[in-house]
Amino acid sequence: MGLGLREAGGGLRESFSRMVNRLQRVAIFGFVAYALLAAGAWVWVSHVSSPHIADSVRDVTPVQAGLVLGASPRNRNGDAPNAYFAYRIDAAAALYKAGKIQYLVVSGDRRDDGYDEPTAMRDALVAEGVPPDRIYRDAAGFHTRDSVARAHLLFGLSDAIVISQRFHAERAIFMARAHGLRFSGYAAQDVDAYFGVLTMARETFSRIVALVDAYTSDRAAKGKAITLGSDTPS
Template sequence: MKWRPSKKWLKRIIATLILLIASVFWVDHHVASYSSPFCSSSLSDMPHVHVGVVLGTSPKLSNGQDNFYFKYRIKAATELYFAGVVDRILVSGDNRTVYYNEPVEMQKALIEAGIPKDHIHLDFAGLRTLDSMVRSKEVFGQDSIVVISQAFHNERAIYLARENGIKAWGYNAKDVSAKMGFKTRTREYFARCKMMLDLYILGTDPRHLGEPVEIPAD
């Protein structure tokens, strides 16, 4: 005879699922409401800061095609730099293997766009958005930054930064189409929930800190 859950247990399971789903959407709304006043796609909304932080991603997709998240972030970073909103660029990303190096790829693209190499600084330990934000202050000494990524990513980054005592604004790079970005946007719901756990329950620290790195004043 197969075991079947009682109506009481079914109600509990359904109630739990509803609560979990509601929590996911509440977190998403809370992060967006908190961060959106600090995020914009307009240069005139950005304060002048010394350093703009570009959040890492691969220049190519797994199928070998161009990654437009990457292209649009590079374009946004060059806009900020040549408009004089930021003096220096910090590229922060993953460098786990010799075959995958986000900071170096971003540096190459920024140099091709005309930004001097000595105005680009590399953070090889930006393994997660949390790491990139905390390291911008604890390792690279920046208390005020402009973060460069797509709007949905900036909202989470700004939340993380400001909860860690950093005055941060987000310059929103152009987003990809809804179809192309569906998986990424779906993952973002869960990334925001994980962020809440990291901040308020787990107390997660960056995987690597290390010695301070000076970004010269101009």
């Protein structure tokens, strides 16, 4: 009786051990597969987009408008300014003052609870000396792909300058050019590596999603078409 129980217990331990080993192998395989996919997506997006991004204002080819991608004006905790936001505003204002763009479309998220990225961006640009009648808000830029699609479908832009940090501008330009748009970019100053770790980790997944969106879907845009310079900014 005792021997039988010991043998049964040993068999259960062996089965459990084999199951754990299989799960470990599956987990390792999944991690390696994801890492390879993420690395491939990162390299491909950068390869397509990087040649179209300028790091200096003097290297930017003038176009009608710049597309400023949304960010919160405050950090995740709400207790300090968001450097991503501040640097994008600085970059957009610099392009306007240099005569590289005539108008700015600020595209981001706006919610019923008072969170309003486009209005915050517009107000910050006005504070930097950009006239308010040169700034158009898009409050349905919930994702980068939405901002890109709406810039074309609602604001009529086929060649715009995407203004954001380089990694973000690369992804937006990649999606735009996959759909035949001649978007280029201007790289805003990046944040210190320490503060950008979570953002860059999220970017690895976002680039995989960008590949899917770019080659498998067309984004529909809801709203009234706007002609820059003719229609009054909202």
